[in-house]
Amino acid sequence: MTELLKKYIREHEQEILNTWFEALRIPSVSAKAEHKPDMRRMAEWLADILDRELGFAADIIETETNPLVFGQSPEVPGAPTVLIYGHYDVQPADPVGQWRTPPFEPAVIDGKVFCRGADDDKGQSLTHVFAVKSLLETDGKLPLNIKFIFEGEEEVGSSALSAFLESEENRRTLAADVILVSDTDKPAADDPGITYGLRGVVGYELTLTGPNRDLHSGLYGGSVRNPVIALCAMLSEIIGPDGKIRIPGFYDDVVPLSALERAELARRPFDEAEALAAVGLDASFGEPEFTVVERRGARPSFDINGITGGYQGEGGKTIIPARASAKFTFRLVPNQKPETVTRALEEFLRSRLPAGIKMDLVFQHGAGGMVIPLESPFLQAAARGLESVYGKAPLFIRDGGSIPIVAQAKERLGADLILAGAGLEEDGIHSPNEHFALRDFFLGIESSAAILTELAKAKR
Amino acid sequence: MTELLKKYIREHEQEILNTWFEALRIPSVSAKAEHKPDMRRMAEWLADILDRELGFAADIIETETNPLVFGQSPEVPGAPTVLIYGHYDVQPADPVGQWRTPPFEPAVIDGKVFCRGADDDKGQSLTHVFAVKSLLETDGKLPLNIKFIFEGEEEVGSSALSAFLESEENRRTLAADVILVSDTDKPAADDPGITYGLRGVVGYELTLTGPNRDLHSGLYGGSVRNPVIALCAMLSEIIGPDGKIRIPGFYDDVVPLSALERAELARRPFDEAEALAAVGLDASFGEPEFTVVERRGARPSFDINGITGGYQGEGGKTIIPARASAKFTFRLVPNQKPETVTRALEEFLRSRLPAGIKMDLVFQHGAGGMVIPLESPFLQAAARGLESVYGKAPLFIRDGGSIPIVAQAKERLGADLILAGAGLEEDGIHSPNEHFALRDFFLGIESSAAILTELAKAKR
Numbered sequence: 018m019t020e021l022l023k024k025y026i027r028e029h030e031q032e033i034l035n036t037w038f039e040a041l042r043i044p045s046v047s048a049k050a051e052h053k054p055d056m057r058r059m060a061e062w063l064a065d066i067l068d069r070e071l072g073f074a075a076d077i078i079e080t081e082t083n084p085l086v087f088g089q090s091p092e093v094p095g096a097p098t099v100l101i102y103g104h105y106d107v108q109p110a111d112p113v114g115q116w117r118t119p120p121f122e123p124a125v126i127d128g129k130v131f132c133r134g135a136d137d138d139k140g141q142s143l144t145h146v147f148a149v150k151s152l153l154e155t156d157g158k159l160p161l162n163i164k165f166i167f168e169g170e171e172e173v174g175s176s177a178l179s180a181f182l183e184s185e186e187n188r189r190t191l192a193a194d195v196i197l198v199s200d201t202d203k204p205a206a207d208d209p210g211i212t213y214g215l216r217g218v219v220g221y222e223l224t225l226t227g228p229n230r231d232l233h234s235g236l237y238g239g240s241v242r243n244p245v246i247a248l249c250a251m252l253s254e255i256i257g258p259d260g261k262i263r264i265p266g267f268y269d270d271v272v273p274l275s276a277l278e279r280a281e282l283a284r285r286p287f288d289e290a291e292a293l294a295a296v297g298l299d300a301s302f303g304e305p306e307f308t309v310v311e312r313r314g315a316r317p318s319f320d321i322n323g324i325t326g327g328y329q330g331e332g333g334k335t336i337i338p339a340r341a342s343a344k345f346t347f348r349l350v351p352n353q354k355p356e357t358v359t360r361a362l363e364e365f366l367r368s369r370l371p372a373g374i375k376m377d378l379v380f381q382h383g384a385g386g387m388v389i390p391l392e393s394p395f396l397q398a399a400a401r402g403l404e405s406v407y408g409k410a411p412l413f414i415r416d417g418g419s420i421p422i423v424a425q426a427k428e429r430l431g432a433d434l435i436l437a438g439a440g441l442e443e444d445g446i447h448s449p450n451e452h453f454a455l456r457d458f459f460l461g462i463e464s465s466a467a468i469l470t471e472l473a474k475a476k477r
Numbered sequence: 478m479t480e481l482l483k484k485y486i487r488e489h490e491q492e493i494l495n496t497w498f499e500a501l502r503i504p505s506v507s508a509k510a511e512h513k514p515d516m517r518r519m520a521e522w523l524a525d526i527l528d529r530e531l532g533f534a535a536d537i538i539e540t541e542t543n544p545l546v547f548g549q550s551p552e553v554p555g556a557p558t559v560l561i562y563g564h565y566d567v568q569p570a571d572p573v574g575q576w577r578t579p580p581f582e583p584a585v586i587d588g589k590v591f592c593r594g595a596d597d598d599k600g601q602s603l604t605h606v607f608a609v610k611s612l613l614e615t616d617g618k619l620p621l622n623i624k625f626i627f628e629g630e631e632e633v634g635s636s637a638l639s640a641f642l643e644s645e646e647n648r649r650t651l652a653a654d655v656i657l658v659s660d661t662d663k664p665a666a667d668d669p670g671i672t673y674g675l676r677g678v679v680g681y682e683l684t685l686t687g688p689n690r691d692l693h694s695g696l697y698g699g700s701v702r703n704p705v706i707a708l709c710a711m712l713s714e715i716i717g718p719d720g721k722i723r724i725p726g727f728y729d730d731v732v733p734l735s736a737l738e739r740a741e742l743a744r745r746p747f748d749e750a751e752a753l754a755a756v757g758l759d760a761s762f763g764e765p766e767f768t769v770v771e772r773r774g775a776r777p778s779f780d781i782n783g784i785t786g787g788y789q790g791e792g793g794k795t796i797i798p799a800r801a802s803a804k805f806t807f808r809l810v811p812n813q814k815p816e817t818v819t820r821a822l823e824e825f826l827r828s829r830l831p832a833g834i835k836m837d838l839v840f841q842h843g844a845g846g847m848v849i850p851l852e853s854p855f856l857q858a859a860a861r862g863l864e865s866v867y868g869k870a871p872l873f874i875r876d877g878g879s880i881p882i883v884a885q886a887k888e889r890l891g892a893d894l895i896l897a898g899a900g901l902e903e904d905g906i907h908s909p910n911e912h913f914a915l916r917d918f919f920l921g922i923e924s925s926a927a928i929l930t931e932l933a934k935a936k937r
Contacts, residue, residue: 048792109794115690173792202696216695220793229757230575233907235676235878236662238808239720239778240769242762245803246716246781249709256706258831260699297689300832302702309700318699320797321706323787332508332633333680333804333841334569335879336907337780343705344793348698371718372760381793418695419795447693447796 022466025155026147026459033147033462034130034455036066037123040105040139041132044121047083047106047173056169059105060084063167070150073165080177083169087190090149090163097395098162099472100193100432102423103142104171104200107134108447115449129452136453137446141199142167144439144458148465160473166191168422171200174382175422182429193432195395195472198423199461201416201438204285206457209403209464212436213391214314214415215424217349219358219383220322223248223366224342226375231327231336238337242373245326245341251369252343255362256319260303260312262347264365267317270353274307274315282310285412295443314415318348344381348417355383384421395433398475402468403437406460411437439464481615482926486607486919493607493922494590494915496526497583500565500599501592504581507543507566507633516629519565520544523627530610533625540637543629547650550609550623557855558622559932560653560892562883563602564631564660567594568907575909589912596913597906601659602627604899604918608925620933626651628882631660634842635882642889653892655855655932658883659921661876661898664745666917669863669924672896673851674774674875675884677809679818679843680782683708683826684802686835691787691796698797702833705786705801711829712803715822716779720763720772722807724825727777730813734767734775742770745872755903774875778808804841808877815843844881855893858935862928863897866920871897899924 026033045059046052060077067075067088075088083106110120110133118124123132134140145165152159168178181187201212227244228237256262274282287310293301303312312318326341328334347358359380370376389396391413403411416436427434439461445451486493505519506512520537527535527548535548543566570580570593578584583592594600605625612619628638641647661672687704688697716722734742747770753761763772772778786801788794807818819840830836849856851873863871876896887894899921905911 048790048794050791109788109790111788111790111794112691172795216698218695218795220795222793227758230905230908230910231572232756233878234778234780234782234806235678235808236876236902236906237756237773238676238780238806238877239772239776240761240763241756241758242760243780245784246713246779249781249784250713250718253706253710253713258710296692296697296701298687298701298833300702301700302831302833303700312699313696316699318694319706320694320698320703320795321709321787322694322794322796323789323798324705324709324784324801325789326785327781327783328569328571328804329783329785330508330569330571331510333682333806334508334571334782334907335632335678335680335780335806336782338783341784344788346694346698346793346795348695371762373758373762416695417698418693442696445690446696447794448690450690 021155022151023463025151026462037140037143040143041123041134042121045106045169046109047170048109056083056106060086060169063105064088066146067165071146071153080181082177085178085181086167088165090159093159093162096161096473097194097475098164098192099469100164100166100191100196101145102196102198102426103145103167104138104169105167106169106172107137107139108172112449117450128456129454131450131452133451135451136440136444137451138171138200140453140458141438141440141461144199144461145197145465147462148469151462151466152469160470164191164193171420171422178422179425182426188429191430193430195433195435196426196430197435197468198420199438200420201418201436202440202442203438204412204414206441207407208286209407209411210414211396211400211411212416212438213413214351214388215386216417216419217353217355217384217386218346218419218421219349219355220344220346220381222342222344222379222381224340224377226340227373228337228339231339234335234337241337242371243337244374245338247371247374248326248341248343251366252321252345254369259305262317262319264361266361267358270357271317271350272352274311279311281413282315282415283308285310285414313417315350317350317353319345321345348419349386351386351388354385384419385424386419387424389434393433394475395472396435398471399435399437399468402471403464405467406464437464437468482611483923485611485615486922497600497603500603501583501594502581505566505629506569507630508569516543516566520546520629523565526606527625531606531613540641542637545638545641546627548625550619553619553622556621556933557654557935558624558652559929560624560626560651560656561605562656562658562886563605563627564598564629565627566629566632567597567599568632572909577910588916589914591910591912593911595911596900596904597911598631598660600913600918601898601900601921604659604921605657605925607922608929611922611926612929620930624651624653631880631882638882639885642886648889651890653890655893655895656886656890657895657928658880659898660880661878661896662900662902663898664872664874666901667867668746669867669871670874671856671860671871672876672898673873674811674848675846676877676879677813677815677844677846678806678879678881679809679815680804680806680841682802682804682839682841684800684837686800687833688797688799691799694795694797701797702831703797704834705798707831707834708786708801708803711826712781714829719765722777722779724821726821727818730817731777731810732812734771739771741873742775742875743768745770745874773877775810777810777813779805781805808879809846811846811848814845844879845884846879847884849894853893854935855932856895858931859895859897859928862931863924865927866923897924897928
């Protein structure tokens with residue numbers, strides 16, 4: 018990490034913040050149709066930045082859903098090519114009432130920027146844009162070939178980019194030696210990390226229907242199956258109090274953790290009581306034979322993300338609701354397949370469906386997990402880059418989150434993959450009051466510049 | 478039933494409908510604070526009707542919540558006194574989207590009036606007002622002393638009327654030989670009935686809280702207790718697939734049904750398949766050793782009325798929600814006490830509360846059930862009145878619904894009680910598209926006039 022680069026970043030902090038905040042103010046929520054125009058505004062803003070700030074050839078690629086944004090540097094013959102991936106869509110701001118500041122207006126409080134997308138993934142994505150700009154401004158040229166691809170659907174299943182990767186011509190457009198992604202966390206503010214494993218995810222919505230209308234619970238109670246009770250019973254059978262998923266065959270494809278891997282995961286600094294206290298808890302949950310770090314990163318899990326049914330207003334309403342539904346997800350580990358899980362789940366639920374209730378199970382999205390070989394020369398180069406910024410070697414970690422499209426892109430492009438996040442778990446991505454510390458953000462820019470510098474020297 | 482009276486009612490149908498529809502257009506939803514002004518409008522409208530149409534001395538009685546409306550006829554010395562009870566509040570119209578016509582605009586379709594409150598209880602209450610008016614107009618005077626009491630909180634626990642009954646002076650105001658109530662169903666359009674038993678009800682809201690904010694299900698999944706899953710598990714333990722409530726001691730105070738009573742209940746014409754088909758079901762539910770009629774009217778039951786937690790919008794959101802809650806009710810049979818059930822329930826839930834979850838159980842409302850002795854001379858007089866209108870003796874039935882305040886008023890006033898409804902189960906009270914057939918409504922007016930005529934001759 019050169020002093021010149023650091024100086025450049027320091028001197029342009031305000032300019033960088035202004036640009037970042039412009040991006041944060043566009044409420045690009047991919048899950049809600051009402052934000053459709055914001056998705057386009059956001060894509061146009063990004064293409065404009067690549068073009069105007071970096072002088073890249075930038076394109077908006079139309080898709081059946083939200084546009085992709087692609088940009089590439091002028092060619093540097095003989096140098097490796099890195100494809101930098103990011104996503105410009107964000108999670109919904111719900112529950113909006115729990116935000117202390119407006120969710121789409123960046124607010125700097127205690128050295129942190131509060132805004133939906135501050136970290137995930139506008140902040141993280143932009144660290145790379147600003148890093149490339151810093152390299153260009155301090156050196157006059159780039160040491161390697163750089164391509165950017167941004168999608169607008171990471172939070173809802175990446176269908177457009179996934180379809181884009183199906184075509185050989187498109188794969189030639191995106192071709193790279195290595196993919197660089199910042200959509201994961203670092204272990205701690207002063208501890209860099211490279212994520213070498215990610216969980217997959219599969220999401221569903223289950224709707225149970227009973228009577229053709231809400232019924233009076235006095236006139237009918239005790240003689241008619243209540244769809245909310247049926248839903249509670251069916252969902253609570255999926256997981257036991259020991260954190261084990263009870264669907265027959267669910268664990269069949271799970272590769273047992275090796276002793277070596279468990280030792281590596283145990284190196285991660287993790288204070289369980291402190292981590293729990295940070296989210297207001299005094300007890301953890303889960304499979305007793307695995308550590309909390311293992312449960313989060315290397316074991317599958319089941320969560321209900323939302324449930325709804327019947328009367329939810331003020332006071333009470335003495336009814337048997339006509340229907341009830343729930344959205345839920347499983348996190349998967351490498352080698353578990355969404356299709357297999359879906360088949361087993363459907364059979365499990367059907368076999369438990371009580372008389373008088375109809376079920377509708379909708380598959381919402383799914384992707385497998387992945388693990389990256391630690392011996393990749395690009396991974397080692399990235400580690401040297403991070404060490405030059407933080408003064409210590411990064412930890413190699415397995416992350417519990419899922420970036421489904423990344424696993425697919427890696428496989429489709431035959432490229433190596435570096436997941437080096439600049440944000441922290443405590444940033445509260447997907448939660449109200451999501452934030453990104455300014456220090457972490459600027460360290461992210463420095464880290465990206467250092468990683469790109471090291472990658473330029475690496476050989477496949 | 479005199480021909481003169483029938484003729485009077487027939488000739489005044491349009492005038493009666495106009496008055497009834499005025500009442501239906503006032504959205505007096507007691508469960509929602511936004512309707513507070515409508516509660517007063519409705520009370521004032523009722524007092525005005527008693528005063529203007531019947532020449533009764535009518536008062537609005539202020540309470541800590543919604544006003545009571547009281548009115549009484551000029552004294553008829555030596556004649557019995559009947560207290561007619563009704564409620565002017567209605568259930569919320571939710572889910573509003575499922576109404577085929579606007580919920581607070583009466584619409585006459587196929588001889589039925591569709592509107593929230595058409596039956597429960599504005600329509601039923603007003604049958605008595607119009608009956609009294611018909612008696613006055615055809616005879617010039619009333620054959621007995623009549624008092625009306627209307628409350629605005631039957632759907633939310635009757636707290637004002639309950640408090641009113643605490644004072645001896647107020648009990649003198651309401652003093653009567655018999656209470657007449659139309660807030661129950663008749664067995665079929667041409668089959669009159671007198672309800673001699675009602676279930677009680679007790680309602681709660683349970684909220685479970687886990688982490689202090691919604692968490693990312695990738696980063697935390699498998700290591701943190703999910704409050705929605707905990708809620709599902711706890712609630713589904715309350716009842717078994719056999720319809721049995723599993724709370725220890727719950728059935729301790731239930732008086733077994735006698736063979737005689739089961740025989741009486743079996744007399745009620747009831748086509749199970751038809752009743753199920755009417756609400757879109759092909760299977761019943763519940764305790765196998767009891768008939769559907771028994772389950773509905775004479776056995777306790779448990780229903781979740783509403784459940785909510787996490788993300789309920791479009792698409793998905795991969796979170797572990799911070800909290801989840803449910804509203805639920807138990808229907809009770811005579812001799813079961815709400816306090817006893819509450820204690821047992823709280824203990825049951827506490828013993829099942831998993832680590833990492835906090836619970837808050839709020840008691841919303843409660844009242845015991847009741848059974849009325851069949852030998853009451855007023856009950857027999859009412860039966861003769863109904864027979865004179867329908868040409869057949871009424872069935873004596875036990876209804877699954879609850880009118881908590883009625884049991885209390887009966888006890889406090891030491892009066893007999895007649896529950897003779899004019900509506901039908903199929904009217905869909907508490908559901909979208911609540912309605913009341915015009916024929917049933919006018920038969921209700923005739924029945925009330927006939928019952929009052931017979932009660933005038935009865936001796937305690």
